[in-house]
Amino acid sequence: MNIEVLYEGTPLPVQSVTWSGDITQAARKLDVSLVNTTDGRTQARRIEHGKELRLLYDGRELFRGPVFAFDIDARGRMSVTAYDENTYLTRNQDTRIFRNMTASAIVKRLCADFGIPTGTIANTGYVMPKLILRDKSLWEMMITALTYTRKQTGRRYFITSREGRLQLLERKEQIVRWVLENGRNIIDASYAQSIEDMRTQVKVIGGDPDKKPIIAVVKDDALIKRFGIMQHLENVDPDMTASQVQQRAKQLLAELGTIDDTARVDALGNPDVTAGTAIYVRESMTGLVGGFYVSTDSHTFSGGTHRMSLTLSATDDLPVMEYEEPPEEKRKRRKGADDKVDLILNAKGIG
Incomplete structure (x- = not known):
């Protein structure tokens, strides 16, 4: 194993490195510890905000x-924190209206508008x-659009960063390639089960x-x-058809x-x-046996x-953010429906 941390292309004399991520967070994080002095009096290398760090593994x-x-x-012991480029998704907020667009088109639009490489x-x-x-932050907008898409199609997408560029990829069934087991590569483990958030019945109301x-x-x-x-209860877009409402209910029950x-x-x-990887675990004391997905990871x-x-x-x-139609839009929609009924009644000489 050969680890190298480059600052603006030049290796740093690091003591330890922690590289971490979470499926619910936009960006992965890098924490670096080093002794940044050769004489005990001055810094060997001036570190500046906004400059690039890279982590290389072999x-x-x-x-x-x-x-x-x-x-x-005062002894020159230094710690440096960097995030991948997707951190800008949570550091920019805006108000937007998107009409007749796919989630992927929304991602492209937002990245283009805010200078995020894709x-x-x-x-x-x-x-x-x-x-x-x-x-909303750009991250919230993107995840809301992806959640909306998943509920309608069942297809799952996730956002990541590779070589400084945002990637939008489809999450498909994963093949387990890595096995963790005690006596071989597991150092410690713990396990818990809960039905706190389980729902056995789902009711969805539309129209x-x-x-x-x-x-x-x-x-x-x-x-x-x-x-x-x-039972889980959810109210959905009034414009959804009966089949769409039924599909939403089935999808929710599968998740809950x-x-x-x-x-x-x-x-x-x-x-x-x-984070997001599928692995197989065998640990005798906790009873951990079977396939699992990594929710968070921290590599040291x-x-x-x-x-x-x-x-x-x-x-x-995957991260989920539900779309809620603004109250004024709901009022506008309802008023439009009432006006339409009035026109029909008036045309028939009723009312």
């Missing part, structure tokens, strides 16, 4: 991003009629709730038999009708195991060793 680039913070003490942008396909997003609502109820009889009725499994594993490091490189700390989940979660 010559392979794992991270690239600008410096956002540093501190140094790489591969998958075509999300589904055209959303209108999204009104007020006082006009005051006149002709569209209601879909789906249930999991096996779960109800084991755990009782626990699960037992939450969470686990934490400390193991010998593998740079390919990061120090003294020639590489260790990683992982939070695992039984479900392949």
